[in-house]
Amino acid sequence: MIKSELVIKIAENNPHLYHRxxxxxxxxxxxxxxxAMHQGNRVxxxxxxxxxxxxxxxxxxxxxxxxxAVDVTxxxxxxxxxxxxxxxxxxxxx
Amino acid sequence: xxxxxxxxADLTEVLHREVGLSRxxxxxxxxxxxxxxxxxxxxxxxxxxxxxxxxxVRAKRQRMGRNPKTGVEVPITPRRVLVFRPxxxxxxxxxxxxxxxxx
Numbered sequence: 307m308i309k310s311e312l313v314i315k316i317a318e319n320n321p322h323l324y325h326r327x328x329x330x331x332x333x334x335x336x337x338x339x340x341x342a343m344h345q346g347n348r349v350x351x352x353x354x355x356x357x358x359x360x361x362x363x364x365x366x367x368x369x370x371x372x373x374x375a376v377d378v379t380x381x382x383x384x385x386x387x388x389x390x391x392x393x394x395x396x397x398x399x400x
Numbered sequence: 401x402x403x404x405x406x407x408x409a410d411l412t413e414v415l416h417r418e419v420g421l422s423r424x425x426x427x428x429x430x431x432x433x434x435x436x437x438x439x440x441x442x443x444x445x446x447x448x449x450x451x452x453x454x455x456x457v458r459a460k461r462q463r464m465g466r467n468p469k470t471g472v473e474v475p476i477t478p479r480r481v482l483v484f485r486p487x488x489x490x491x492x493x494x495x496x497x498x499x500x501x502x503x
Contacts, residue, residue, distance in 0.1 A: 307440040309449045315436055316429070331419055331429055336452040338414050342406040343494045349406040354434045355482070359494050382494050384453070386484030395442050396457065396480040 343384055353391040360385045408434075441482060450502060453486040 309332065317328040339357055342349050349357040359382040367378045388396075408430050415426035437455065440447050447455040458481050465476040489499045 307437075307445055307447045309452075312433065312436055312447075312449070316432055319432065327419065331415060331421075332433060334414060334418060335411055335430060335433055336449055338411055339406065340452065340490050340493050342404075343490075344496065345404075347404045347406055351408055351411075351434060354438060355484075384484075384486035384490050384494050386453075386455075386482075386486075388482040392438050392441070392482065395438065396482060 340384075343382075351389065353389050355389040355392060356387045358385050358387075359383065444480075449487075451487055451489045451499075453484055453490055456483045456485065457481070458483055 313325070313329050313332050316332065317323065317325045320328065323331075339349050343357055343359045346359065351357075362381050362383055364380040365378050367376050368374065369376055408427070411430045412423060412426040415421050415429055416423050419426070421429065437447050441455055441457055444457055446457070449455075460476075460479050460481055462478045463476050464473055466473055486494075487502065489502060492498060492500050
């Protein structure tokens with residue numbers, strides 16, 4: 307499923323809303339999650355999962371093609387941990 | 401870290417405030433977005449949200465594990481796990497850089 311398909315499904319379930327408003331709603335929700343991580347906050351969506359940004363220290367990496375040493379600056383990596391309910395649902399049928 | 405945690409209630413509030421839906425309807429929107437994504441994943445599909453990231457379901461085979469407390473070897477049953485791969489845009493934003501283009 308891609309985002310436009312998600313928008314179509316929600317629009318179908320909410321005939322009183324314009325398609326472009328549903329698009330705005332969906333984008334707003336996901337943008338807010340990204341912004342929270344940008345601000346260094348955690349996002350906890352019960353039943354679904356939690357987003358957080360993990361700190362990665364600066365390190366010396368290597369250019370895999372040339373083997374040359376390159377300095378990699380410290381950075382933050384978005385991380386998602388699946389929620390309990392979703393994890394169970396992924397493993398209950400069959 | 402600034403100890404704040406964003407929850408479903410905060411997302412509801414954002415929609416209520418900025419899109420002008422009632423609080424009830426905003427809450428329903430947040431829930432139905434997350435439910436539709438979950439349902440699609442449970443059905444085994446990949447969910448790709450441009451500028452956000454991709455959720456994928458991976459099947460793991462059985463492997464041997466160990467009870468860390470007792471040291472006893474126990475088989476870890478085959479299972480499905482969810483993997484999230486953030487988009488380049490998300491990685492850039494989280495690092496305070498320009499969002500840039502889709503990866």
